[in-house]
Amino acid sequence: MASSLTRRSNLAERTAESWKPPALAAPRTAAERWAARLRRYFDLQAGSVWRDVSELVADVRGKVVDVGCGGQPYRSLLPAGTQYVGIDIAEARAHFGYQAPDTVHFTGAEWPEEAEDADLLLCTEALEHVPDPAALLKEAYRCLRPGGRLLITVPFAARWHFIPFDYWRFTPAGLKQLLDGAGFRNLSVWARGNALTVACYKGMALFLPVLFPQVATRTEAWSRRLLGIVSVPLFVLLAVVANASLRADGGDDCLGYTVLAERPLA
Numbered sequence: 001m002a003s004s005l006t007r008r009s010n011l012a013e014r015t016a017e018s019w020k021p022p023a024l025a026a027p028r029t030a031a032e033r034w035a036a037r038l039r040r041y042f043d044l045q046a047g048s049v050w051r052d053v054s055e056l057v058a059d060v061r062g063k064v065v066d067v068g069c070g071g072q073p074y075r076s077l078l079p080a081g082t083q084y085v086g087i088d089i090a091e092a093r094a095h096f097g098y099q100a101p102d103t104v105h106f107t108g109a110e111w112p113e114e115a116e117d118a119d120l121l122l123c124t125e126a127l128e129h130v131p132d133p134a135a136l137l138k139e140a141y142r143c144l145r146p147g148g149r150l151l152i153t154v155p156f157a158a159r160w161h162f163i164p165f166d167y168w169r170f171t172p173a174g175l176k177q178l179l180d181g182a183g184f185r186n187l188s189v190w191a192r193g194n195a196l197t198v199a200c201y202k203g204m205a206l207f208l209p210v211l212f213p214q215v216a217t218r219t220e221a222w223s224r225r226l227l228g229i230v231s232v233p234l235f236v237l238l239a240v241v242a243n244a245s246l247r248a249d250g251g252d253d254c255l256g257y258t259v260l261a262e263r264p265l266a
Contacts (some may be wrong), residue, residue: 017163019209025071034104043240044125045203045255046073047248048192049124049153051055051064052258056151061120065143068126069113081257085118087111095165096129109135116145124153125256129170132245137182144263151257156191157198160206175259180211184261191250191257193242198253207235 021105024046026032040047054077057064064078069086090105092098108110109132121140132134140150154170170178172189179187193201211228213221 011160014163015093016077017065017118017161019199019214020124021161021208022075023071025098026073026075026100029137036107040205041243042235044153044204044246045125045158045194048255049258050074050077052190052192053122053124053151054213056258056260057120057122057212060120064120064122064125065111065113065118066122068123068129069100069103070126072100072103074122074124077178078255082083085113085211087113095222096162109139109141111143113143115142116148118143119148121147121148123151125155127154127170129162129165131166133170133178137178137184141182141184146263146265148263150179150259150263152205152261153192153256154204154259157193157201157253157255170257172257175257179259179261183263183264184258185264186262188260189257190259191252191254193246194248194251195253196248197242200238200245201234204238204242208233211235219224241259 021043027036040050047052050073053074057074057077057081060078063083064087065231066072066075066084066086069088070092072086075084075086086100086103087098088098088103088105089095091108092103092105104112121144123140124134127133127136137150140230143151152175154175156169156171158169160166172191175189176187207228211223211230213224213228
């Protein structure tokens with residue numbers, strides 16, 4: 001094997017992230033709500049997903065099933081009177097660090113939900129962690145009532161995360177193929193951000209291990225924090241430009257996609 005390749009890490013053997021962001025969770029106190037707002041401004045993936053989901057669930061009624069719900073960060077966006085059910089795999093805490101107390105955990109391919117019972121099925125930033133996405137979409141189709149909607153978000157320009165449980169990056173064409181194959185209709189796919197958003201996002205990602213070091217020694221941690229203080233103005237500038245760019249139309253190079261589809265009436 002060429003020597004230039006042997007000097008590189010064999011990623012097939014990776015079992016953990018070198019830098020792991022804190023898990024998203026539903027805020028419960030005033031301080032947590034302010035921290036969540038701040039994070040959504042600087043975490044472009046989380047912020048762009050939040051804005052799209054908040055717009056698309058504003059008029060939802062009936063029963064909402066949040067599959068792969070994690071810490072249930074979008075539950076508070078649902079209108080009053082909505083019936084919310086959060087479900088996740090039994091390994092959610094071990095694999096992803098999520099532990100919402102009222103989540104219904106399951107094993108196997110079939111969800112603990114009745115057929116044709118949900119008005120909206122929510123699946124945010126979870127499809128890429130499913131070994132068999134087609135099977136998940138078929139189960140979503142089973143659980144939705146005729147006319148019910150499926151709301152999905154997936155990352156595109158995102159690093160490999162929750163290693164080794166991050167399997168896919170989807171394109172609009174790939175999403176259409178999967179959803180058509182599962183029986184869904186009236187498909188819409190929207191890009192979150194554009195090339196400028198992605199450029200800022202990648203630049204900001206360089207600073208995160210410096211500003212929030214996850215290292216073993218105290219000396220190294222403080223040296224990185226001091227270096228991070230110097231870089232804060234540039235980090236903030238990139239965030240301002242990126243958030244402004246999110247107001248423009250999405251592009252082929254984007255943070256991710258927001259998807260809305262419907263189970264047909266007949």
